[in-house]
Amino acid sequence: MSKKSNEPFLWFLFSAGGVVAALLMPVLLFLHGLAFPLGWLQPSGYETTLALVKNPLARLVLFVLCSLPLFHWAHRFRFTLYDGLQIKHLNEVISFFCYGGAIAGTALAGYLLWNIP
Amino acid sequence: MNQTPAYTTHHPRWYRTRVSTYWWSRKWAYFRFIVRELTSIAVAYVVVLTLVQIQALRQGADEYAEFQELLRKPLLLSLNMIALFFVLYHAITWFNLAPKAVVAHFRGKRISDTLIKASNYVVWLAISGGVIWLLSGG
Numbered sequence: 276m277s278k279k280s281n282e283p284f285l286w287f288l289f290s291a292g293g294v295v296a297a298l299l300m301p302v303l304l305f306l307h308g309l310a311f312p313l314g315w316l317q318p319s320g321y322e323t324t325l326a327l328v329k330n331p332l333a334r335l336v337l338f339v340l341c342s343l344p345l346f347h348w349a350h351r352f353r354f355t356l357y358d359g360l361q362i363k364h365l366n367e368v369i370s371f372f373c374y375g376g377a378i379a380g381t382a383l384a385g386y387l388l389w390n391i392p
Numbered sequence: 393m394n395q396t397p398a399y400t401t402h403h404p405r406w407y408r409t410r411v412s413t414y415w416w417s418r419k420w421a422y423f424r425f426i427v428r429e430l431t432s433i434a435v436a437y438v439v440v441l442t443l444v445q446i447q448a449l450r451q452g453a454d455e456y457a458e459f460q461e462l463l464r465k466p467l468l469l470s471l472n473m474i475a476l477f478f479v480l481y482h483a484i485t486w487f488n489l490a491p492k493a494v495v496a497h498f499r500g501k502r503i504s505d506t507l508i509k510a511s512n513y514v515v516w517l518a519i520s521g522g523v524i525w526l527l528s529g530g
Contacts, residue, residue: 290493296435297483302520304438304479306527307445308472312464316528321453327526328449341442344435351432359426360413380439387446 285350285374292347299340325391334388341384342377349373427478428485434478441472487512 310316319327327333353373356362362369416426448459462468490512491505 292435293482293486296438296479297486298516298519299523300435300438300479301476301483302523303442304472304476306524307441307463308476309469310528311460312469316524318460319527319529321449321456324456324527325449328446337442337446341439345439348432348436348439351429352436355426355429355432359416359429361411380443384439384443384446387443387450391450 285346288343288346289350290347292343292345292350295340296344296347300344303340328388329391334391338384338388342381345377345380346374349377427481431478431482431485434475435482437475438479483516487516 306316306318311318318324328337350373353369356369357366416422445459448456463472487509491508494508496503496508
């Protein structure tokens with residue numbers, strides 16, 4: 276059976292997710308994980324934050340922020356297990372777990388962002 | 393080397409040296425490689441944290457305040473500090489590798505690695521500043 280490899284497509288998702296994660300995650304984690312809880316900066320109030328997240332563009336950004344980096348994780352983590360721990364005989368199980376997790380996370384993000392009360 | 397191996401009835405076994413599972417701990421460069429690969433766990437963690445935050449936001453003001461209170465716990469503060477280190481490590485190694493992945497030309501000349509790297513960092517700073525401006529205050 277001559278099947279076209281889907282490795283280039285997965286690599287594209289890995290790469291796009293890597294860019295999104297690199298550009299947005301440090302600042303988001305700095306704000307929500309350290310600056311806001313420790314009082315270095317004041318976060319916006321609930322209503323303002325909710326209004327912001329309801330904006331279609333913000334929803335799109337959040338969806339992309341959740342989805343692509345999960346595929347980045349799936350691809351990289353798969354090869355970490357493959358090369359780092361040399362678990363080669365479990366390749367199928369690992370792929371299923373990694374990409375399946377990314378697809379499930381994407382679906383969840385889509386659901387949560389689609390209907391915000 | 394010049395001798396033809398004798399005929400065997402069984403399939404000859406390939407010569408492969410066994411590689412230790414901890415091969416990456418032997419050399420600083422290998423170790424940095426594994427750390428870079430492990431940043432993906434922090435990346436996935438940030439996604440999970442974001443999803444939990446969105447869910448708290450959907451549920452209402454009280455639930456969102458509860459989520460914010462949770463983030464003040466020492467356990468989560470330390471976890472987030474570690475995750476921030478890994479996410480930063482990812483960002484820096486990613487931008488530094490960008491010139492290797494992007495081969496861009498301008499007026500027939502290849503854009504230098506330094507310029508590609510620098511523009512990545514400029515965009516990163518601009519976006520980070522924008523996000524801080526957007527999410528803080530009030």
